[in-house]
Amino acid sequence: MSIQVVSKSRRLRSTIYSSRIEKQGVKSYTIYNHMLLPASFGDTLEDSYNHLKEYVQVWDVAAERQIEIKGKDAYQLVQLMTCRDLSKAKAGKCYYSPIIDENGGMINDPVILKFDDERWWISIADSDLMLFAKGLAIGKTLNVSISEPNVNIMAVQGPKAFNLLEKIFGNEILDLKFYNFKYFNFKNSKHLIARSGWSKQGGVEIYVEDTKSGLELYDLLFEEGKEFNVKPGCPHLIERIEGALLSYGNDMDINDNPLECGLDKFVNLDNDLNFLGKDKLIKIKETGIEKKIMGVKINLDKINLRSTIDLKIDGKIIGEVRSAVYSPTFKKVIGIAMINKPYFLSNHKFDIVVNDKECTGEICNIPFI
């Protein structure tokens, strides 16, 4: 495998935590929303996986940028972009929402935070959703202002997350419900904290607006977290694939619609909501999808996937794997794949060639765990 260094420049934005995680030994980066996102810290993938499932980690996920939509028509614009029904959305809650274009193609899959009808944050995956929102708002002359505020998220994830958080924020934080958010005091500042995060191990995301205070909090989390064996970390490939947390740009893109992505419960077609691509999705639902995201298990003990690989049955392409990793739980490679009709309907076996080596696998449901 060929290895290259990240060539840094202002265009690949550093986060407010970058100098800290570099001192803490970050070994690789990915780029997400034009920003550095840590990808590993020197432990083996399996060691950091075990750590995340047993202790607590603090993640620099500032690359999850916020798009703020403010103004009289803010709800109208937000609803226009998503097939999820936000008409009854409540202030202080988070909503995972597919963002789709006029054809139903996935443009992003953010978590949307509602402050009130006239103020929303869209916590985006890796595409410039601000430009889409701006284009729509200009084109439809909506009364909104759209910006990317200086918010830098750190995530606290793992089974010991709330033990650590309680030490700092008191037991009030234990009452925070899943996908709810609230401001919590920290010294002379306050921080928006949401019970969310890109793992299935529990924890929160802290939306840092006050940089100075946020960095003090970052340092304190490591100080107070020693007794819980805290470590720096990042979204984890094994853990997220086992839990089937889809990754925009990896598992799905503009050529896929939310029904193909298995996001049916976030697709509301049965009411009078006005959103882009609705007619297309209604038609697709009637005629049925032509492909679907599924799990795959591959009889291999390692893989390093950087682009899709075709899956074949009797020489015929029946789909492609888009993300994959060796899973210590299943003792084989598991992955997220887009599978053609009708092969996604049952657990077919398939052939795949990885690094010129022929091997076999089978389709399965997700999440794996």
Added chain:
Amino acid sequence: MSIQVVSKSRRLRSTIYSSRIEKQGVKSYTIYNHMLLPASFGDTLEDSYNHLKEYVQVWDVAAERQIEIKGKDAYQLVQLMTCRDLSKAKAGKCYYSPIIDENGGMINDPVILKFDDERWWISIADSDLMLFAKGLAIGKTLNVSISEPNVNIMAVQGPKAFNLLEKIFGNEILDLKFYNFKYFNFKNSKHLIARSGWSKQGGVEIYVEDTKSGLELYDLLFEEGKEFNVKPGCPHLIERIEGALLSYGNDMDINDNPLECGLDKFVNLDNDLNFLGKDKLIKIKETGIEKKIMGVKINLDKINLRSTIDLKIDGKIIGEVRSAVYSPTFKKVIGIAMINKPYFLSNHKFDIVVNDKECTGEICNIPFI
């Protein structure tokens, strides 16, 4: 300086040339339009600079993605997004064009290729311009289709570029004028070739649509180029700063307008064109800009800039440097900076702290060479 490896995945798209340049020893990558863009090949920066200025290089710049705008309203949409007058644009020509939002803020600075009134390619810098175009087209119900075709550009740059190109395409290619494009035959295929590129050393960009043929051409360029000392390369930090080729995301972003970026000759306010931000730019032109992109020379023999650094006079911030590199030509560090009014009006000296070391520099005009 802390060094990290690029964590590859499908989301950071490989190009059709990636496996080739990795065999050829690419050492670092940047990410551009969600795609791998080579940043160095193991030579020192000065060696590759000297090579580029003397011989010929082939660059994998597939990350310069194309946004195709097709349909009856294609011209209307393209013109809506740029302050450059394209009303008299000619088929077969390329137009460097600032793309701006409703406030005049820079969203991208692509080269736009006109096929005819109803078909354009926008060869984009690093932002998802397709999403902006889509939002506008939907909002204004324009009759266009917008897509990212599978086009992978390779650039042939350097003073020996046309010697090499003539061997392959015949002397017809010598007649191609600057910023013009035309299809040229290659074996049983044809390739769009534009006389353009992100260096000032001359050469072309080959817009490869036929992947198989493009890869044959890539290999042949290295075979036939041996006599001209051909090497793989990439946009070069020293060469591009000396020539003041601005880099979107590094030197400018949505908070800067094209007048501040010194792009006045691409801002047409004196006619009845309909484009976004026009009113704002007219006002700004009347009242005068508050900051401007300028060159800086800094009395240092090296720098590694990954974010802006403030420039001060008597302790007061008067601007910030956004890109910088040691220039073997000037025997000091040179850079691109955004300088506040009135300091951009003359060659002020300033103080700057680089790696905790205080030093001095002065403002100057660009391009440096």
